[in-house]
Amino acid sequence: DPGQRLLFWIPLPEVRIAGIVEGNGVLHYQIENQGPNAFTMLMDVESAREVLKIGVDDYYNALLVSNRGDFLKGEKLTDEVVKSIREIAGEEFVVREVKRDSISMVDQGNIGLLFLMLSVFAIFAGALLLTNIYLMLAQERRTELGTLRAIGYSRRKVSKTILYEGFFYSIFSSAIGVLGGLAIARFILGSFVNLFEDVASLIPFEGANMAFSSMQSSFVFFVRLDSIAYGFLLGLIIPMVIIVYTGRKISRTNIVTAVRNIPEELDDRKRLLLNILAAVGVLFSIIMAYSGYSLGNAAGFFTGVVLAGLLIPVAVPMKNKRLIESLFSIAVIVFTMLSNSFSLIASNTGSSIYLTVAKGAAILFAGLFLIVYNLKTFEFLLNKLFQKAKAAAPVFKISVAFSARNRMRTGLTIAMFAVVIFVITLISIIPYSMEQMLVKSRDAVFSGFDVGAFSFTGNGSVSFSELQSQSEVREISTVAAVNVAVRKDDRYGLEQIYSVDDSFIDNNRLVEIDYDGKLGTSSPNDLWKYLRDNPDTVVVSNSVLPDVRPGDVLELRGVIDQGDSRHGVSGLMRRNVTSEMIDSKPVYLKVIATIPENTISFLNGLLVYRGNVPTELSGNVAERQYLFNLAGATEGEKKGNFDALQDKIASGSLFMLYVDDIINLTSTMLQGTISILRSFLYFGMLVGIVGIAIIMFKALHERKRIIGMLKAIGFTKKMVFSSFLLETSFIAIIGIVLGIVTGTLTSLEIYASPLMEGMKLYIPWDQLIAMTLIFYIASLVSTIIPSYSASKIVPAEALRYFE
Structure with a gap:
């Protein structure tokens, strides 16, 4: 009948395969109407016409156009090339932007965004470390800078002194950081390639290894100069912002207290200014919460409530407000855990990435503030607990007292540990729960049958x-x-x-x-x-x-x-x-x-x-x-x-899958991906370990005379050594436990959301315990040198020492 198609086949000659082309360059290109199991043969034009019996000269069903430049610069010329083709060939030709579509497909995977989000936590931990370091540097230079102010240096010159010294440190460390980042990126790329190899070995059908080998060959380590420039500038800008703040703060120190190295406390004027700024922040947070609720913006409403809860204790004009600070921190955690009882938040949980991040951050920082506000409470409870251990009681009291009295330094160090451990806990619990659900769903994959067979x-x-x-x-x-x-x-x-x-x-x-x-x-x-x-x-x-x-x-x-x-x-x-x-x-x-x-x-x-x-x-x-x-x-x-x-x-027309192969394949992909992400965060954990080592070296410098006095009144080398290790343990254990607890609470909150209804939470206790032991031991090892040096101090020399 007119309009119907008549299909017929003609025999084609046999051809000899001259070689196998790797997937590079043609990985994502398929001929129009090509089936999923088809393959591509590459031949010269005349040979192809002869083999395919095409008797029409100058006839093609597709033309491939290569833009000038490499695979990134050439893609940017796509619009101009398409315009030129339209002018020559007209509108009846279909133009497919193969390279742009391929790059867009890669970008849609959001792999870069995922690593950027994880990097934010590592960057934040690094910023805490830098703040700690430069505050300690300013404290160390306090007497010298106070003397310079006394002999005529202006505040601007004192601030510039700190600025130039910090710039010298930052420019070298930023360059070293870029090289370290490139090495880590190369390591992660190699880990992904190895993961593909492991996955390919588990896929139970022919051709999987060939298909995945093509994908593996497309993983090429490539670095753009602008990425290096951005990394270097970011590594320079963040320290400089902290240095400017530190320099400004030290330049405004009272000259007399600076020269005599007397600790400077907030006066009534500064405390009142802090209360006013916090009150303004509370007012702003209330407006944000009201606006978010009125406009149906769940993230804005939640963020406003949390900020108000954290700032109200700061705005209250009281000196001793540990109780009110603790109550509001607990209230923020409780509100976050029960936030899904609000219909606005429940309806947006899962669909809003900003709301999810805000909930995790609220639990983390509320827990951190709760710990920092109660460091002296910890000191009191621990002293009561160990007071019966006569030999160890003095050592324990000394080690905890230094940490509890210096809230700023201890809080920043605990935060360094907690932030990274928090993220590691999250990416350990959630994928582990998915893996356990997969294993327990074995009978549901094929409705309880062992094998599913499908016809292509x-x-x-x-x-x-x-x-x-x-x-x-x-x-x-x-x-x-x-x-x-x-x-x-x-x-x-x-x-x-x-x-x-x-x-x-x-x-x-x-x-x-x-x-x-x-x-x-x-x-x-x-x-x-x-x-x-x-x-x-x-x-x-x-x-x-x-x-x-x-x-x-x-x-x-x-x-x-x-x-x-x-x-x-x-x-x-x-x-x-x-x-x-x-x-x-x-x-x-x-x-x-x-x-x-x-x-x-x-x-x-x-x-x-x-x-x-x-x-x-x-x-x-x-x-x-x-x-x-x-x-x-x-x-x-x-x-x-x-x-x-x-x-x-x-x-070839029947594809069979064994249920255990599916579970093993999925588990391997989950475990492999999470191992790569976890190893990426382990580099961030080095920040916390380095930070606590720096603090112990600084403590050795600051307490040299105190250590001499302790040894003069009967402290032994072992007691001094133990006091440093106990101080390290106090900070590291609180930071690690805080990160695990807040990460677990955030996981519970995520699984309590309507999006995760019916899904069970499984906690990998063995992984969390192993992680705790590894990081704790690494922290102790990093402080062995300053602890040993402290134990070797001679009392007579230490008592004659002046900073």
Whole structure:
């Protein structure tokens, strides 16, 4: 008939393969209408015309255009090149921006954004370290700078003295930091390549290694000059901002107190100014919270409430306000944990990345303020606890007293530990919970069957009876998928009905389901039998219809255009349903049970018994799959039978997946990715370890005379050495525990959100304990040198020492 297409085949000559081209450059390019399993042959034009029997000269179905410049600079010329092609070829040609699309696809993965977010915490920890260092530097230079002020130096000159010294340190450290960053980036890239190799070895079908090797070859270490420049400038600007603040602060120190090295406290004027600034901040926070609530901005509302809670204690004009500071810090943590009780916050949790970050930051900083405000309380409690240990009591009292009395320095050091540990805890708990849920969902992946077999073509060359006759197969079920239109409010969406047979009803192990208690069924097994015995009933997966509940009635319509049935698994792709595709006669099915949304399963759709599928919905089968159990008493025997079955059934049209292979593959990808992210953060943890080492060296310098006095009144070398180690332990343990506790609380809050409803939280205690021990031991090791040096101080020399 006119309008129909006539397809015919002609025999083509054999060709000899001269070589295999790597995936570089052509990795993401596919010829128009090329199938997913097709390949690309590269030949010269004349040879291709001869082989393909193309008798038309100067005929091409595609032209590849290479822009000037490298792969990044050339992409920027795409608009100009497309414009030139349009002027020459006209509008009837389709121009595909292959390189731009490929780069855009990579950028959409947000890998760079993920590492940037993780870097923010490391940068923040580094800023805390720099603040600590330059405050200690200013304190060390205090007497000299006070003397310079006394002999005529202006405040500006004193500030510049600190500025120039800090600039000298920063410019060299920034350069070294850039080199270190490049080394870390190279290490992370190599880790990703190794992860791909591990994943490729676990994929159970031919060609996986070749496909992944092409992807691996595309991972090339590349550094742009502007990235180096940005890193260097950022590493220079952050220290300089801190140095300017420190220099300004030290230049305003009273000359007499500076020369005599008397600790300077806040006077009434400065304390009043601080109270006023905090009060202004509280007012601003209240306005932010009100505006956020009025405008429906959950992040603004939450941030305003939290800031107000943290600033109110600072605004209160009281000297001893430890109790009110502690109460408001606890209130902020409680508010954050219960924030999902507000409908505005609950509806935005999960969809707003800013709200999620704000919640984590609120718990972290409220916990940090709670600890810093109560350092003296810790000192009192610990002294009471160890006062009966007569030999150790003096050592313990000295070590804790120095930390508790210097709140600023101790608080900044604790914060360095807590910030990085907080992030490491988060990226340990959440993926671990996902992995545990995957392992516990083994029976849900293929509904309790061991293997899922899918046809790429829709008409598999391996029949049901052929599979059933294999000795490696124990029970087998056939599931057919049919596209249907499901009414959702005032529109229709394309979903799939899975028609299941008797073998599925009798052998599936989907027990984590919510069903209607009025049906008279006492167990999930009875429910599946009820589905078979009662027409017009359906079991729905909440992953595709999240708002459906048992007892609801669904309106379905048949889809006239089922698509090409030969496309096999491509039938899983969701399409927009147009009015031309929908059958006019509706069908109503009662929902008797729902499969929870968090269930990991290949059967995400509507499950109906095969004999009860309404005739209005029984169109062309979009996809057919086999589910079967393997013979064998142990997992090893089943895996052996699966491998034997794969060797026996060498069919390119049947793709078989063993459930344990899927779990192992997913677990490997999760663990590998998290290990890379965790190792990236371990470099940030070095900031905390270096920070505590610097503090101990500074303590050695500051307390030289005090150590001499202690040794003169009877302290031994061992007691002095132990006091330094105990001080390190006090700071490190509080920082590590604070990071773990706040990270765990944030994880609990995330899993309590409506987005994570039904998902369980699992805490990897072994990983957290191991991390705690490693970082604690590393902190102790970093302070051995100053501790040993302190123990070797001679009392007579120390007592004659003046700073």
